[in-house]
Amino acid sequence: MRSRAALAGVALAAAATLLSCSNTTEGTPACPGCGSNAEPEFPTPKPTPSSPTPTAAPPKTPSAPAPSATAAPPPGAEQLPANDQGYVYVATKSGKTRCQLNTQTVGCESEFENSPVIDGAPANGVSVTSDGTVQWILGNLGDIPTVTLDYRTYRAVGWTIAADSEGTRFTNDGTGHGMFVAVEGVDTF
Template sequence: MADIERAGTAWCAAVALCVALPVAGCASGPKSVDPTANAEAAAEATQVSGSLEDWKDAVCLSGTGGSGTRHTVDGSACVPQDGDGIVNFDHFESASSMGSVLSWTPAAHVAQTVVDGRPLAIWTPSGEVGDLDPLQEFGFDVVSYQSAGFTRGVGEVPASVPDTGDAVTLPVNQFGYVVVQTAGGDTQCIVEIAFVGCQTMGTRWPQHADGSGPYHGVRINADGTGSWVDGNLGAAAPTTLTTQTYRAQGWTIVSSPAGLRFTNDKTGHGALVSVEGVQTF
């Protein structure tokens, strides 16, 4: 089950981070949903048939279920019928906490309903939308999540990959990722192979379009693109970084008074993240 737990980290981010509405079939692919919008609409249960066990039997490869997930009130994970990837079955306390989890995920497809009065998300952190196709026979809709994204500026080029000879290698935790924070504790980040997710309680990051306040989370992909996120990384114990160079999950991290600079070792892209702002390259 260790592989399942590691795959489940393909983003949620460590933590505490959904939604859906009915649609007929998936011939043209899932609809896209902005998890930062209409959070209350997520509380509306999709009218579906069957039970949780029926849905697991339909989606999961026989004998692969049972491992817990780390970021919800109650959850389990399994390998889908095609034997590739992972599907999470997660209960959340509220629609907002569900949306928070999914907004961190790089490529999430989700089917949602309510069980025992709590939102239930059946979702693929990094798998294929086809993994959830069997749920359509029960009346589920499948949607994909998109956060407020950004790209590198035109003309920017990858930074040169740092020399990591003297870097301190940070071990992954029991969930398969690394959690770090600045010396002052004002910025905390999780480091996954495919992306870095950071959060701050500061108020200088971009504002929501609806004027509700600033974003407090950001996801940086290996190619230097990313998304602003309304997520919460949760309570995973971070490693406090001093002013030196570190390596984790294929990323080089340089901690300095200017913030945390994350450079993907393969692409040379990444970002400088601080409470003052996020500068991608």
């Protein structure tokens, strides 16, 4: 008799639990930006330069050299290690541009002055592949763990990165293709 009573108690508790479960949630759904094709806003920490950057008129974007069959990386370039997924994340010394690199692609995000308009908004992202294919996009790299570049040369996942006060040049070591990125403009080669 005792086991029947215990079994009935368990069954009653299970039934009560099932009755309290629901697939609906009371309230009104809210979706800021839904339907506007707007990207979500993520807090993006801006790196603080270790020393003040001289203020000067914005430089003109230099023309990019023609790609060579192979671009030998300069000796003494600092190696930046990739994460477990094969990516390296960098930010310019000014903090105005952030980029992600893998063996095939470099993608950068900035408030470019003369970017093309995509879906009614100026593009804030540009990418180049190792074969020289360029794409402008709307997007947000999110809260990525960047390494702040100083004005010198780096190597990362098959790319040479040459950073200076006028912008940052990304050159694929195998193909010689890449891009020069500055807020004032982007040149691809």
